[in-house]
Amino acid sequence: MHAVIRMEPRRVSLVLVLVVCALTSCSHAPVPLPATPATLSTDSAAVAARGEYLVRNAAVCGGCHGASERNPDGALSGGKEFHDWRIGTARASNLTPDDETGLGTWSEAEIVRSLRTGVRKDGRLLAPVMPYEWFHQMSDEDAFAVARYLKSQPPVRNNVRQSPNIVFKLGKLILHPKPTMTVAATPRGATAEYGRYLSQHAALCAECHTPRGGIRSTPDMSRLFAGMAKPPKGFPANPSNLTPDPTGIAAWSEDDFLKALHTGVTPDGEHLHPFMPWKENGRMTDDDLRAIHRFLRTVPPIHNVVPRKEQPAQ
Numbered sequence: 001m002h003a004v005i006r007m008e009p010r011r012v013s014l015v016l017v018l019v020v021c022a023l024t025s026c027s028h029a030p031v032p033l034p035a036t037p038a039t040l041s042t043d044s045a046a047v048a049a050r051g052e053y054l055v056r057n058a059a060v061c062g063g064c065h066g067a068s069e070r071n072p073d074g075a076l077s078g079g080k081e082f083h084d085w086r087i088g089t090a091r092a093s094n095l096t097p098d099d100e101t102g103l104g105t106w107s108e109a110e111i112v113r114s115l116r117t118g119v120r121k122d123g124r125l126l127a128p129v130m131p132y133e134w135f136h137q138m139s140d141e142d143a144f145a146v147a148r149y150l151k152s153q154p155p156v157r158n159n160v161r162q163s164p165n166i167v168f169k170l171g172k173l174i175l176h177p178k179p180t181m182t183v184a185a186t187p188r189g190a191t192a193e194y195g196r197y198l199s200q201h202a203a204l205c206a207e208c209h210t211p212r213g214g215i216r217s218t219p220d221m222s223r224l225f226a227g228m229a230k231p232p233k234g235f236p237a238n239p240s241n242l243t244p245d246p247t248g249i250a251a252w253s254e255d256d257f258l259k260a261l262h263t264g265v266t267p268d269g270e271h272l273h274p275f276m277p278w279k280e281n282g283r284m285t286d287d288d289l290r291a292i293h294r295f296l297r298t299v300p301p302i303h304n305v306v307p308r309k310e311q312p313a314q
């Protein structure tokens with residue numbers, strides 16, 4: 001009681017807002033559904049195949065949503081736990097089209113909205129472990145392709161408990177959904193421009209390799225791809241510096257880069273930790289990997305020594 005009385009008025013009102021919010025779960029304004037892009041192919045199998053490529057090889061959704069951490073290529077029936085002081089425990093959702101426990105009743109537009117804005121079908125904001133911050137700019141075609149692929153999977157019944165606890169509700173004051181917007185596709189090809197798109201908004205290279213800071217744990221875009229010697233809790237390895245600096249991968253040729261992603265072995269003969277999803281990312285086409293490498297050549301070189309962590313026995 002005394003502690004409250006001694007607080008500055010501004011702080012007291014902030015505390016009041018927090019308490020009221022926690023009790024009433026004050027919500028964000030509704031985020032509109034995206035429209036199905038007119039340019040989406042009418043060949044549904046081709047759309048789903050593009051979605052499969054993005055889900056399995058580029059974004060590796062199974063690294064978080066897989067039933068088994070060891071098999072990101074398996075069923076995306078969820079359950080993996082993530083701990084975040086802002087929101088408590090978040091559990092990766094069941095992305096299979098089961099009517100009761102998965103996305104069975106979700107429309108493609110609803111899936112795309114949650115992927116790109118962080119808003120669930122029921123309006124709840126997703127924990128930011130779900131990387132909507134980066135998927136926000138996934139193109140309309142690609143995002144709908146991802147949704148089409150998810151809906152084409154065999155349904156798996158797995159009830160993943162959601163825990164929007166009090167901390168989660170308070171988190172709403174600092175965490176906000178992203179707006180719905182239209183994102184035109186970047187022309188595909190082995191270009192830096194397409195690599196910029198892939199590495200940030202379709203594959204999650206930037207999500208892991210860019211340092212974060214502040215209460216919202218936002219990526220520091222002035223240090224894009226600079227790596228992390230002190231990664232967030234739960235990272236079993238230190239994401240390398242991928243900028244064209246001597247402390248990054250300036251010395252790597254494009255072939256070195258492709259070889260590392262195909263084999264998991266660096267030019268120095270180091271074996272990459274499996275937390276780096278090289279097996280999955282290495283299945284991307286050579287053109288796509290070249291595009292990413294070409295883009296990485298264009299980011300500002302940043303001096304940042306990232307020591308490699310001890311490896312588990314292989």
Ligand code: HEC
Pocket residue numbers: 054055059060061063064065082090091092093094095102111114115120125126127128129130131146162204
């Ligand atoms: C770094 C881990 C991570 C990755 C990678 C990831 N997600 Fe998620 N995702 C989560 C978590 C955790 C949740 C649940 C968050 C919550 O309950 O607040 C979630 C929630 C979702 C939801 C909401 C479903 C529901 O029922 O609430 C969808 C849809 C989704 N993810 C799709 C995807 C797709 C598609 C990909 C790949 C393109 C992907 N996610 C990649 C962690 C991840």
Ligand code: HEC
Pocket residue numbers: 199203204205206207208209237238239240241242248249257260266271272273275276277281292308309
């Ligand atoms: C889930 C997090 C994660 C994602 C996603 C990720 N990386 Fe990594 N990456 C890492 C970590 C951690 C390491 C360090 C591995 C080690 O210490 O053995 C690494 C290492 C690397 C290396 C080796 C660099 C060196 O100096 O040895 C390259 C190249 C690389 N990543 C490229 C990529 C590309 C390209 C993508 C996107 C297609 C990507 N990574 C996505 C976490 C990630």
